Amino acid sequence: EISLKYGAERLGKRQDADMKRFRDNRLGAFIHWGLYAIPGGEWNGEMYGGAAEWLKAWAKVPADEWLKLMEQWNPTRFNPKAWAKMAKKMGVKYVKITTKHHEGFCLWPSKYTQYTVAQTPYKKDILGEMVKAYNDEGIDVHFYFSVLDWSHPDYRYDIKSEEDEIAFARFLEFTDNQLKELATRYPTVKDFWFDGTWDASIKKNGWWTAHVEQMLKEMLPGVTVNSRLRADDYGKRHFDSNGHLMGDYESAYERRLSDPVKDLKVTRWDWEACMTVPENQWGYHKDWSLSYVKTPLEVLERIVHAVSMGGNMVVNFGPQPDGDFRSEEKELADAVGRWMSVNGECIYGCDYAGWDKQAWGYYTRKGKEVYMVVFNSPYSRHLVVKTPKDVKITKAVVLNGKEVGVKETARNEYNVDMPAKDSGAPFVIKLQIEDNTNAADKYREALT
Ligand SMILES: C[C@@H]1N[C@@H](C(=O)NCc2ccccc2)[C@H](O)[C@@H]1O
Numbered sequence: 001e002i003s004l005k006y007g008a009e010r011l012g013k014r015q016d017a018d019m020k021r022f023r024d025n026r027l028g029a030f031i032h033w034g035l036y037a038i039p040g041g042e043w044n045g046e047m048y049g050g051a052a053e054w055l056k057a058w059a060k061v062p063a064d065e066w067l068k069l070m071e072q073w074n075p076t077r078f079n080p081k082a083w084a085k086m087a088k089k090m091g092v093k094y095v096k097i098t099t100k101h102h103e104g105f106c107l108w109p110s111k112y113t114q115y116t117v118a119q120t121p122y123k124k125d126i127l128g129e130m131v132k133a134y135n136d137e138g139i140d141v142h143f144y145f146s147v148l149d150w151s152h153p154d155y156r157y158d159i160k161s162e163e164d165e166i167a168f169a170r171f172l173e174f175t176d177n178q179l180k181e182l183a184t185r186y187p188t189v190k191d192f193w194f195d196g197t198w199d200a201s202i203k204k205n206g207w208w209t210a211h212v213e214q215m216l217k218e219m220l221p222g223v224t225v226n227s228r229l230r231a232d233d234y235g236k237r238h239f240d241s242n243g244h245l246m247g248d249y250e251s252a253y254e255r256r257l258s259d260p261v262k263d264l265k266v267t268r269w270d271w272e273a274c275m276t277v278p279e280n281q282w283g284y285h286k287d288w289s290l291s292y293v294k295t296p297l298e299v300l301e302r303i304v305h306a307v308s309m310g311g312n313m314v315v316n317f318g319p320q321p322d323g324d325f326r327s328e329e330k331e332l333a334d335a336v337g338r339w340m341s342v343n344g345e346c347i348y349g350c351d352y353a354g355w356d357k358q359a360w361g362y363y364t365r366k367g368k369e370v371y372m373v374v375f376n377s378p379y380s381r382h383l384v385v386k387t388p389k390d391v392k393i394t395k396a397v398v399l400n401g402k403e404v405g406v407k408e409t410a411r412n413e414y415n416v417d418m419p420a421k422d423s424g425a426p427f428v429i430k431l432q433i434e435d436n437t438n439a440a441d442k443y444r445e446a447l448t
Contacts, residue, residue: 142193
Protein backbone atom coordinates (compact mmCIF):
# COMPACT_ATOMS: atom_id res chain seq x y z
CA GLU A 1 0.00 0.00 0.00
CA ILE A 2 1.17 3.56 -0.66
CA SER A 3 1.00 6.17 2.07
CA LEU A 4 -1.83 8.66 1.63
CA LYS A 5 -2.67 11.82 3.53
CA TYR A 6 -6.18 12.15 2.05
CA GLY A 7 -7.22 8.52 1.53
CA ALA A 8 -9.86 6.44 3.32
CA GLU A 9 -10.20 7.51 6.97
CA ARG A 10 -11.40 4.01 8.00
CA LEU A 11 -11.25 0.43 6.72
CA GLY A 12 -14.41 -1.70 6.64
CA LYS A 13 -18.02 -0.86 7.33
CA ARG A 14 -18.89 1.71 10.05
CA GLN A 15 -20.71 -0.11 12.84
CA ASP A 16 -21.83 2.82 15.03
CA ALA A 17 -25.51 3.49 15.76
CA ASP A 18 -25.82 6.32 13.20
CA MET A 19 -24.47 4.19 10.38
CA LYS A 20 -26.65 1.23 11.46
CA ARG A 21 -29.66 3.58 11.25
CA PHE A 22 -28.57 4.75 7.77
CA ARG A 23 -28.22 1.08 6.68
CA ASP A 24 -31.40 -0.22 8.35
CA ASN A 25 -33.47 2.59 6.78
CA ARG A 26 -32.77 0.98 3.38
CA LEU A 27 -35.48 2.88 1.41
CA GLY A 28 -35.20 6.60 0.71
CA ALA A 29 -36.67 9.21 -1.62
CA PHE A 30 -34.82 11.92 -3.54
CA ILE A 31 -36.37 15.36 -3.94
CA HIS A 32 -34.89 17.24 -6.91
CA TRP A 33 -36.44 20.70 -6.72
CA GLY A 34 -34.97 23.93 -8.09
CA LEU A 35 -35.38 26.65 -10.69
CA TYR A 36 -35.16 23.97 -13.40
CA ALA A 37 -38.70 22.86 -12.38
CA ILE A 38 -40.11 26.12 -13.80
CA PRO A 39 -39.13 25.58 -17.48
CA GLY A 40 -39.55 21.79 -17.02
CA GLY A 41 -37.35 20.88 -19.99
CA GLU A 42 -38.67 23.55 -22.38
CA TRP A 43 -36.73 26.70 -23.37
CA ASN A 44 -37.77 29.37 -25.90
CA GLY A 45 -40.54 27.10 -27.16
CA GLU A 46 -38.21 24.16 -27.73
CA MET A 47 -38.60 20.94 -25.72
CA TYR A 48 -35.32 19.22 -24.71
CA GLY A 49 -35.40 15.47 -23.99
CA GLY A 50 -32.32 15.46 -21.76
CA ALA A 51 -32.39 15.61 -17.95
CA ALA A 52 -34.56 18.62 -17.06
CA GLU A 53 -32.24 19.83 -14.29
CA TRP A 54 -29.52 20.17 -16.93
CA LEU A 55 -31.70 22.35 -19.26
CA LYS A 56 -29.40 25.33 -18.67
CA ALA A 57 -26.61 23.29 -20.28
CA TRP A 58 -28.71 21.75 -23.08
CA ALA A 59 -30.19 25.15 -24.11
CA LYS A 60 -26.86 26.94 -23.49
CA VAL A 61 -28.46 29.53 -21.20
CA PRO A 62 -26.04 32.03 -19.58
CA ALA A 63 -26.09 31.91 -15.75
CA ASP A 64 -27.49 35.42 -15.27
CA GLU A 65 -30.38 34.70 -17.68
CA TRP A 66 -31.04 31.31 -16.04
CA LEU A 67 -31.08 32.79 -12.54
CA LYS A 68 -33.76 35.28 -13.61
CA LEU A 69 -36.08 32.30 -13.14
CA MET A 70 -35.92 33.24 -9.44
CA GLU A 71 -38.48 35.97 -10.19
CA GLN A 72 -40.98 33.17 -10.93
CA TRP A 73 -40.16 30.96 -7.94
CA ASN A 74 -43.37 30.95 -5.94
CA PRO A 75 -44.66 27.38 -5.25
CA THR A 76 -48.12 28.39 -4.03
CA ARG A 77 -49.28 24.77 -3.65
CA PHE A 78 -46.25 23.71 -1.58
CA ASN A 79 -47.50 21.91 1.53
CA PRO A 80 -44.61 20.38 3.49
CA LYS A 81 -46.94 18.42 5.77
CA ALA A 82 -48.60 16.79 2.75
CA TRP A 83 -45.15 16.00 1.29
CA ALA A 84 -44.14 14.33 4.55
CA LYS A 85 -47.39 12.32 4.72
CA MET A 86 -46.82 11.12 1.14
CA ALA A 87 -43.30 9.97 2.03
CA LYS A 88 -44.56 8.27 5.20
CA LYS A 89 -47.26 6.42 3.27
CA MET A 90 -44.70 5.28 0.67
CA GLY A 91 -42.67 3.73 3.47
CA VAL A 92 -39.47 5.70 2.90
CA LYS A 93 -37.38 6.14 6.06
CA TYR A 94 -35.37 9.11 4.76
CA VAL A 95 -35.55 11.86 2.17
CA LYS A 96 -32.55 13.37 0.35
CA ILE A 97 -33.23 17.02 -0.57
CA THR A 98 -31.32 19.06 -3.17
CA THR A 99 -30.23 21.99 -1.04
CA LYS A 100 -28.35 23.43 -4.05
CA HIS A 101 -28.07 21.81 -7.49
CA HIS A 102 -25.51 22.68 -10.19
CA GLU A 103 -27.53 25.86 -11.06
CA GLY A 104 -26.46 27.44 -7.73
CA PHE A 105 -29.97 28.31 -6.47
CA CYS A 106 -30.26 27.59 -2.73
CA LEU A 107 -33.46 26.29 -1.11
CA TRP A 108 -32.28 27.89 2.15
CA PRO A 109 -31.61 31.64 2.79
CA SER A 110 -27.82 31.37 2.52
CA LYS A 111 -26.04 34.58 3.44
CA TYR A 112 -23.13 33.74 1.10
CA THR A 113 -24.98 34.22 -2.16
CA GLN A 114 -27.87 36.28 -3.57
CA TYR A 115 -29.30 33.23 -5.39
CA THR A 116 -31.57 31.86 -2.68
CA VAL A 117 -35.27 31.45 -1.83
CA ALA A 118 -35.01 34.64 0.27
CA GLN A 119 -34.64 36.64 -2.94
CA THR A 120 -37.72 35.13 -4.61
CA PRO A 121 -41.44 35.96 -4.30
CA TYR A 122 -41.71 32.91 -2.00
CA LYS A 123 -39.20 34.43 0.45
CA LYS A 124 -39.48 31.73 3.14
CA ASP A 125 -36.89 29.09 4.14
CA ILE A 126 -38.33 26.20 2.11
CA LEU A 127 -35.56 23.81 3.20
CA GLY A 128 -36.33 24.52 6.86
CA GLU A 129 -40.03 23.85 6.26
CA MET A 130 -39.20 20.51 4.62
CA VAL A 131 -36.73 19.43 7.33
CA LYS A 132 -39.31 20.11 10.04
CA ALA A 133 -42.17 18.39 8.21
CA TYR A 134 -40.19 15.23 7.42
CA ASN A 135 -38.64 15.03 10.91
CA ASP A 136 -42.11 15.51 12.47
CA GLU A 137 -43.18 12.37 10.58
CA GLY A 138 -40.16 10.47 11.92
CA ILE A 139 -38.43 10.60 8.53
CA ASP A 140 -34.68 11.33 8.46
CA VAL A 141 -33.43 14.16 6.24
CA HIS A 142 -30.30 13.90 4.11
CA PHE A 143 -28.85 16.85 2.16
CA TYR A 144 -27.85 16.64 -1.50
CA PHE A 145 -25.24 19.34 -2.19
CA SER A 146 -23.67 20.09 -5.57
CA VAL A 147 -20.09 21.34 -5.34
CA LEU A 148 -20.27 22.26 -9.05
CA ASP A 149 -21.97 25.69 -9.02
CA TRP A 150 -22.77 27.35 -12.36
CA SER A 151 -23.80 30.60 -10.59
CA HIS A 152 -20.42 31.28 -8.99
CA PRO A 153 -17.75 33.23 -10.93
CA ASP A 154 -14.94 31.54 -9.00
CA TYR A 155 -15.90 27.97 -9.99
CA ARG A 156 -13.25 26.35 -12.18
CA TYR A 157 -13.50 23.09 -14.17
CA ASP A 158 -9.72 22.79 -14.03
CA ILE A 159 -6.80 24.64 -12.45
CA LYS A 160 -4.51 25.85 -15.23
CA SER A 161 -3.10 29.14 -13.89
CA GLU A 162 -2.28 31.11 -10.77
CA GLU A 163 -5.50 33.03 -11.37
CA ASP A 164 -7.44 29.73 -11.37
CA GLU A 165 -5.73 28.74 -8.10
CA ILE A 166 -6.72 31.99 -6.39
CA ALA A 167 -10.29 32.00 -7.71
CA PHE A 168 -10.87 28.34 -6.84
CA ALA A 169 -9.47 28.85 -3.33
CA ARG A 170 -12.13 31.56 -2.87
CA PHE A 171 -14.72 29.11 -4.25
CA LEU A 172 -13.73 26.36 -1.81
CA GLU A 173 -14.00 28.83 1.07
CA PHE A 174 -17.48 29.87 -0.18
CA THR A 175 -18.44 26.18 -0.27
CA ASP A 176 -17.09 25.57 3.24
CA ASN A 177 -19.18 28.51 4.47
CA GLN A 178 -22.36 27.17 2.87
CA LEU A 179 -21.77 23.68 4.31
CA LYS A 180 -21.15 25.10 7.80
CA GLU A 181 -24.32 27.16 7.37
CA LEU A 182 -26.34 24.03 6.49
CA ALA A 183 -24.88 22.01 9.39
CA THR A 184 -25.56 24.86 11.82
CA ARG A 185 -29.08 25.77 10.66
CA TYR A 186 -30.32 22.19 10.30
CA PRO A 187 -28.54 20.07 12.98
CA THR A 188 -30.98 17.14 12.55
CA VAL A 189 -29.53 16.42 9.11
CA LYS A 190 -28.17 12.84 9.05
CA ASP A 191 -26.18 12.71 5.79
CA PHE A 192 -24.52 14.86 3.13
CA TRP A 193 -24.69 13.48 -0.41
CA PHE A 194 -22.23 15.36 -2.58
CA ASP A 195 -22.61 15.63 -6.35
CA GLY A 196 -20.83 17.66 -9.03
CA THR A 197 -17.39 16.55 -7.87
CA TRP A 198 -16.11 14.97 -11.08
CA ASP A 199 -14.13 17.94 -12.46
CA ALA A 200 -10.31 18.10 -12.54
CA SER A 201 -10.38 21.11 -10.20
CA ILE A 202 -11.79 18.92 -7.41
CA LYS A 203 -9.58 15.96 -8.22
CA LYS A 204 -6.59 18.29 -7.84
CA ASN A 205 -7.88 19.31 -4.39
CA GLY A 206 -8.37 15.93 -2.73
CA TRP A 207 -7.18 17.51 0.54
CA TRP A 208 -10.27 19.74 0.54
CA THR A 209 -12.65 16.81 0.14
CA ALA A 210 -11.02 15.10 3.14
CA HIS A 211 -11.28 18.38 5.08
CA VAL A 212 -15.03 18.65 4.27
CA GLU A 213 -15.69 15.13 5.55
CA GLN A 214 -13.76 15.89 8.73
CA MET A 215 -15.40 19.32 9.22
CA LEU A 216 -18.94 17.94 8.91
CA LYS A 217 -18.20 15.00 11.23
CA GLU A 218 -16.80 17.39 13.85
CA MET A 219 -19.87 19.65 13.59
CA LEU A 220 -22.41 16.79 13.47
CA PRO A 221 -21.01 13.64 15.15
CA GLY A 222 -22.45 10.54 13.48
CA VAL A 223 -23.32 12.25 10.20
CA THR A 224 -22.59 10.20 7.06
CA VAL A 225 -21.01 11.40 3.82
CA ASN A 226 -21.02 9.67 0.42
CA SER A 227 -17.96 8.42 -1.45
CA ARG A 228 -18.69 10.80 -4.38
CA LEU A 229 -17.37 13.72 -2.27
CA ARG A 230 -13.97 12.19 -1.97
CA ALA A 231 -10.77 12.40 -3.98
CA ASP A 232 -7.43 11.30 -2.55
CA ASP A 233 -3.87 12.72 -2.85
CA TYR A 234 -3.72 11.54 -6.48
CA GLY A 235 -7.24 12.51 -7.56
CA LYS A 236 -8.61 8.95 -7.23
CA ARG A 237 -12.35 9.18 -6.47
CA HIS A 238 -14.70 6.98 -4.43
CA PHE A 239 -11.98 4.37 -3.76
CA ASP A 240 -8.51 5.66 -2.84
CA SER A 241 -5.23 4.69 -4.52
CA ASN A 242 -5.03 1.64 -2.23
CA GLY A 243 -8.54 0.52 -3.25
CA HIS A 244 -10.20 1.49 0.03
CA LEU A 245 -13.66 3.09 -0.02
CA MET A 246 -13.65 6.74 1.05
CA GLY A 247 -16.62 8.29 2.83
CA ASP A 248 -19.15 6.05 4.57
CA TYR A 249 -20.88 4.36 1.63
CA GLU A 250 -20.33 3.99 -2.09
CA SER A 251 -22.51 6.31 -4.19
CA ALA A 252 -21.62 5.30 -7.74
CA TYR A 253 -24.82 3.36 -8.47
CA GLU A 254 -26.80 6.13 -10.10
CA ARG A 255 -29.45 4.72 -12.47
CA ARG A 256 -27.70 1.33 -12.45
CA LEU A 257 -27.23 -1.67 -10.15
CA SER A 258 -24.57 -4.39 -10.01
CA ASP A 259 -25.48 -7.84 -11.29
CA PRO A 260 -26.85 -9.99 -8.42
CA VAL A 261 -25.16 -13.14 -9.78
CA LYS A 262 -22.02 -12.01 -11.61
CA ASP A 263 -20.96 -8.96 -9.61
CA LEU A 264 -21.26 -9.48 -5.86
CA LYS A 265 -18.30 -7.27 -4.85
CA VAL A 266 -20.61 -4.51 -3.51
CA THR A 267 -21.80 -6.85 -0.74
CA ARG A 268 -18.43 -6.21 0.95
CA TRP A 269 -19.14 -2.53 1.75
CA ASP A 270 -22.04 -0.14 2.40
CA TRP A 271 -23.54 1.50 -0.67
CA GLU A 272 -26.59 3.46 -1.73
CA ALA A 273 -28.12 3.52 -5.22
CA CYS A 274 -30.40 6.20 -6.60
CA MET A 275 -32.84 5.91 -9.49
CA THR A 276 -35.11 7.95 -11.71
CA VAL A 277 -38.63 6.90 -12.68
CA PRO A 278 -38.27 8.02 -16.32
CA GLU A 279 -35.07 6.82 -18.02
CA ASN A 280 -33.18 9.98 -16.93
CA GLN A 281 -35.15 12.81 -15.34
CA TRP A 282 -34.30 14.09 -11.84
CA GLY A 283 -35.88 17.54 -12.01
CA TYR A 284 -39.49 18.11 -13.09
CA HIS A 285 -39.96 17.60 -16.87
CA LYS A 286 -43.24 18.63 -18.50
CA ASP A 287 -43.28 15.74 -20.95
CA TRP A 288 -42.64 12.26 -19.60
CA SER A 289 -43.70 10.71 -22.89
CA LEU A 290 -40.21 11.43 -24.28
CA SER A 291 -38.67 8.39 -22.56
CA TYR A 292 -39.66 5.12 -20.90
CA VAL A 293 -41.32 5.53 -17.48
CA LYS A 294 -40.82 2.66 -15.01
CA THR A 295 -43.91 0.98 -13.58
CA PRO A 296 -44.28 0.70 -9.80
CA LEU A 297 -43.34 -2.99 -10.14
CA GLU A 298 -40.08 -2.07 -11.91
CA VAL A 299 -39.30 0.48 -9.18
CA LEU A 300 -40.08 -2.13 -6.52
CA GLU A 301 -37.79 -4.71 -8.14
CA ARG A 302 -34.89 -2.22 -8.07
CA ILE A 303 -35.51 -1.51 -4.38
CA VAL A 304 -35.46 -5.24 -3.56
CA HIS A 305 -32.45 -5.84 -5.85
CA ALA A 306 -30.44 -3.20 -3.95
CA VAL A 307 -31.35 -4.50 -0.48
CA SER A 308 -30.66 -8.10 -1.60
CA MET A 309 -27.06 -6.98 -2.28
CA GLY A 310 -26.65 -5.06 1.00
CA GLY A 311 -27.44 -1.59 -0.37
CA ASN A 312 -29.95 1.23 0.04
CA MET A 313 -32.20 2.54 -2.73
CA VAL A 314 -33.32 6.15 -3.19
CA VAL A 315 -36.28 6.69 -5.55
CA ASN A 316 -36.41 10.13 -7.20
CA PHE A 317 -39.26 12.66 -7.17
CA GLY A 318 -39.16 15.89 -9.17
CA PRO A 319 -41.81 18.24 -7.70
CA GLN A 320 -43.69 20.65 -9.98
CA PRO A 321 -42.91 24.40 -9.85
CA ASP A 322 -46.22 24.97 -8.04
CA GLY A 323 -45.11 22.69 -5.17
CA ASP A 324 -47.40 19.78 -5.96
CA PHE A 325 -46.35 16.38 -7.34
CA ARG A 326 -47.37 15.00 -10.77
CA SER A 327 -49.97 12.25 -10.68
CA GLU A 328 -47.53 9.54 -11.82
CA GLU A 329 -45.36 10.21 -8.76
CA LYS A 330 -48.33 10.25 -6.38
CA GLU A 331 -49.54 6.93 -7.82
CA LEU A 332 -46.03 5.45 -7.55
CA ALA A 333 -45.68 6.48 -3.90
CA ASP A 334 -49.08 4.96 -3.20
CA ALA A 335 -48.34 1.64 -4.95
CA VAL A 336 -44.93 1.20 -3.31
CA GLY A 337 -46.42 2.15 0.05
CA ARG A 338 -49.18 -0.45 -0.23
CA TRP A 339 -46.59 -3.17 -0.93
CA MET A 340 -44.27 -1.97 1.85
CA SER A 341 -47.11 -1.95 4.39
CA VAL A 342 -47.46 -5.73 3.91
CA ASN A 343 -43.89 -6.74 3.02
CA GLY A 344 -41.64 -4.01 4.45
CA GLU A 345 -40.06 -6.43 6.93
CA CYS A 346 -38.09 -7.96 4.02
CA ILE A 347 -36.58 -4.51 3.36
CA TYR A 348 -36.07 -2.56 6.59
CA GLY A 349 -33.07 -3.73 8.60
CA CYS A 350 -32.34 -6.43 6.00
CA ASP A 351 -29.12 -7.27 4.21
CA TYR A 352 -27.44 -9.59 1.70
CA ALA A 353 -28.37 -13.21 2.55
CA GLY A 354 -25.29 -14.83 0.99
CA TRP A 355 -27.43 -17.45 -0.78
CA ASP A 356 -27.21 -18.21 -4.51
CA LYS A 357 -29.83 -16.17 -6.34
CA GLN A 358 -32.56 -18.14 -8.09
CA ALA A 359 -34.72 -17.23 -11.13
CA TRP A 360 -37.86 -16.52 -9.07
CA GLY A 361 -36.40 -13.39 -7.42
CA TYR A 362 -34.22 -12.18 -4.57
CA TYR A 363 -33.23 -13.16 -1.03
CA THR A 364 -32.87 -10.69 1.83
CA ARG A 365 -31.90 -11.55 5.38
CA LYS A 366 -32.31 -10.24 8.91
CA GLY A 367 -30.45 -12.35 11.47
CA LYS A 368 -31.79 -15.93 11.31
CA GLU A 369 -34.70 -14.98 9.07
CA VAL A 370 -34.27 -15.30 5.30
CA TYR A 371 -36.86 -13.72 3.02
CA MET A 372 -37.69 -14.94 -0.49
CA VAL A 373 -39.00 -11.98 -2.50
CA VAL A 374 -40.75 -13.60 -5.46
CA PHE A 375 -41.14 -11.62 -8.70
CA ASN A 376 -41.26 -14.50 -11.20
CA SER A 377 -43.77 -17.33 -10.82
CA PRO A 378 -42.45 -20.71 -12.13
CA TYR A 379 -44.60 -23.09 -14.25
CA SER A 380 -43.33 -25.89 -11.93
CA ARG A 381 -45.26 -24.23 -9.05
CA HIS A 382 -42.14 -24.83 -6.98
CA LEU A 383 -39.58 -22.29 -5.85
CA VAL A 384 -36.13 -23.89 -5.86
CA VAL A 385 -33.98 -22.93 -2.87
CA LYS A 386 -30.34 -23.96 -2.49
CA THR A 387 -29.13 -23.41 1.07
CA PRO A 388 -25.52 -22.98 2.09
CA LYS A 389 -23.83 -26.08 3.52
CA ASP A 390 -24.98 -26.91 7.11
CA VAL A 391 -28.19 -24.88 6.78
CA LYS A 392 -31.64 -26.45 6.65
CA ILE A 393 -35.09 -24.91 6.21
CA THR A 394 -37.55 -25.73 8.97
CA LYS A 395 -40.53 -23.57 7.98
CA ALA A 396 -41.84 -21.28 5.22
CA VAL A 397 -44.65 -18.76 5.69
CA VAL A 398 -46.04 -16.23 3.21
CA LEU A 399 -46.01 -12.71 4.74
CA ASN A 400 -49.58 -11.76 5.51
CA GLY A 401 -50.52 -15.29 4.41
CA LYS A 402 -50.27 -18.99 5.16
CA GLU A 403 -47.51 -21.55 5.69
CA VAL A 404 -46.36 -23.27 2.48
CA GLY A 405 -44.85 -26.74 2.04
CA VAL A 406 -41.08 -27.28 1.94
CA LYS A 407 -39.71 -30.50 0.44
CA GLU A 408 -36.03 -31.47 0.52
CA THR A 409 -35.05 -32.60 -2.99
CA ALA A 410 -31.28 -33.10 -2.70
CA ARG A 411 -28.38 -32.08 -0.44
CA ASN A 412 -29.06 -28.43 0.51
CA GLU A 413 -31.82 -28.23 -2.10
CA TYR A 414 -35.51 -27.68 -1.49
CA ASN A 415 -38.75 -27.10 -3.35
CA VAL A 416 -40.80 -24.45 -1.60
CA ASP A 417 -44.46 -24.52 -2.67
CA MET A 418 -46.07 -21.51 -4.27
CA PRO A 419 -48.97 -20.05 -2.23
CA ALA A 420 -52.31 -21.63 -3.12
CA LYS A 421 -53.82 -18.25 -4.06
CA ASP A 422 -52.01 -16.06 -6.62
CA SER A 423 -52.08 -12.48 -5.29
CA GLY A 424 -51.13 -11.25 -8.77
CA ALA A 425 -48.25 -9.29 -7.26
CA PRO A 426 -44.75 -10.02 -5.94
CA PHE A 427 -44.99 -11.75 -2.58
CA VAL A 428 -42.61 -12.67 0.23
CA ILE A 429 -41.96 -16.00 1.90
CA LYS A 430 -40.22 -15.90 5.27
CA LEU A 431 -37.98 -18.93 5.88
CA GLN A 432 -37.02 -20.25 9.27
CA ILE A 433 -33.59 -21.88 9.06
CA GLU A 434 -31.58 -24.08 11.41
CA ASP A 435 -28.05 -25.29 11.71
CA ASN A 436 -27.69 -28.66 9.96
CA THR A 437 -24.10 -29.45 10.81
CA ASN A 438 -24.43 -32.92 12.30
CA ALA A 439 -27.27 -34.28 10.13
CA ALA A 440 -26.67 -37.66 8.48
CA ASP A 441 -25.97 -37.17 4.80
CA LYS A 442 -28.07 -39.59 2.75
CA TYR A 443 -26.93 -38.13 -0.56
CA ARG A 444 -24.12 -39.43 -2.77
CA GLU A 445 -22.49 -37.48 -5.55
CA ALA A 446 -22.27 -39.18 -8.91
CA LEU A 447 -19.00 -40.81 -9.92
CA THR A 448 -18.02 -39.41 -13.33
C1 LIG B 1 -28.07 12.64 -8.88
C2 LIG B 1 -27.94 13.16 -10.28
N1 LIG B 1 -26.60 13.66 -10.60
C3 LIG B 1 -26.73 14.69 -11.65
C4 LIG B 1 -26.06 14.14 -12.92
O1 LIG B 1 -26.59 13.34 -13.59
N2 LIG B 1 -24.90 14.57 -13.17
C5 LIG B 1 -24.11 13.89 -14.22
C6 LIG B 1 -24.26 14.46 -15.55
C7 LIG B 1 -23.11 14.75 -16.26
C8 LIG B 1 -23.20 15.24 -17.53
C9 LIG B 1 -24.43 15.47 -18.12
C10 LIG B 1 -25.60 15.20 -17.42
C11 LIG B 1 -25.51 14.71 -16.14
C12 LIG B 1 -28.20 14.83 -11.89
O2 LIG B 1 -28.56 16.14 -12.27
C13 LIG B 1 -28.81 14.38 -10.56
O3 LIG B 1 -28.65 15.41 -9.58
